[in-house]
Amino acid sequence: MKYIDFHIHMDFYKKPQEIINIYEEKQIYSLFVTNLPEIYEAHLPKYNGFKYIRLGLGYHPEMVDYYDFNRKIFDKYFESTNYIGEVGIDGSKKYAHNIDTQIQIFDYICSKVSNEAKIMTIHSKKAEDIVLQKLKKYKIKYAVFHWYSGSLKTINDIVESGYYFSINPSMLESQKGKEILKNIPHERILFESDGPFSKYKKNITEPKYFEEIFKEFNEFYGIDYFEKLVFNNLKKLLVERQFFEQKSKILKQIIE
Template structure:
């Protein structure tokens, strides 16, 4: 079984064909959404599937143009067990909206408090700030998607019980390899980040990691058990 914990299949050319293939293969994919309105549009198509899931998201890169959708996020929060993509992005293209991003994320985390969800987070150039907020709001079951932050923060993220989703591109870069080497095997999940990631072959990533698909499946099953407690 292949498990893809971070995929944007709603952005693919033929989303329905893709999720049909995933379902027939018996694989699991969690579709990220960039806005609550995207989740609202896609949920009715996905709910009939067993292995295909859809997450409720609010991408930090869109905060300045779509902050009015925060109320829609709160409205849909009980419709899914999956949240993503949410987080912070302080890279050069988005640092100008830093304060607004933080404000939006605080609103989202406040709404998530006390709710058992699996949460996939975007943390580009904002890993420390994001980790602090996640801890302050007592978030659980968090997956750091395509982590590229400081190595020194990894033990703290692990200590909080969080996970990392690894893609093929990470296994092929020197910086990605250094990050992966610091992560215990029981905290590794897999992702494609398709269609935005050209190196999205999960099977190749698992082989490069020297792991078995069953290890990733065990990790994911444990995460699922945690939200059902």
């Protein structure tokens, strides 16, 4: 089986190096998202040699109360990765007081990514519509809504805009989560653990549970190829990104 994990916080595990080794050994194509540009900077030297793990340059909206957004570091490493995340806006009650600052930061990040061949992994809790609005405004080519929890109508708008969703086993544990899963077209689904924040049967979601988790998604969707589905969807997304990057380079050369 070819597993993927398109959203994981490896630095939050108690023994991150053990988790990293497992992902490489099991050949799980994964995206290690970061919550601050400083975290990306600290981990980048360790991740250049990995085959299956990629590092995302991020600034989590929940960090606004605790850490300023370091534009200098973000800009410094912007060209070093094809992945931007975790980024976004959180409009839930706990973070509503600083939503204007969140929006300003997300505006800046989107302006950097605009028309670039980079894939964003998005936090959009209670702010799904405004996040989508920003993505469209800045002509973001590739975005993945991580652990989506918004309205069914907005799912349609996201799909029409060409974006993806990364889903995790915690979404199978609530009626709303199941409704959301049913309404996402199969061709727009990726898999994420969001480890160590999502749970599977009261345990932190880890690769040792992936086979069982994928079987549950097979049962939920009434299929027998969930692992192939999400793997092929990721492959398609990466091919599209690479093609756009190459086309952009050619156009730039012509203009210059």
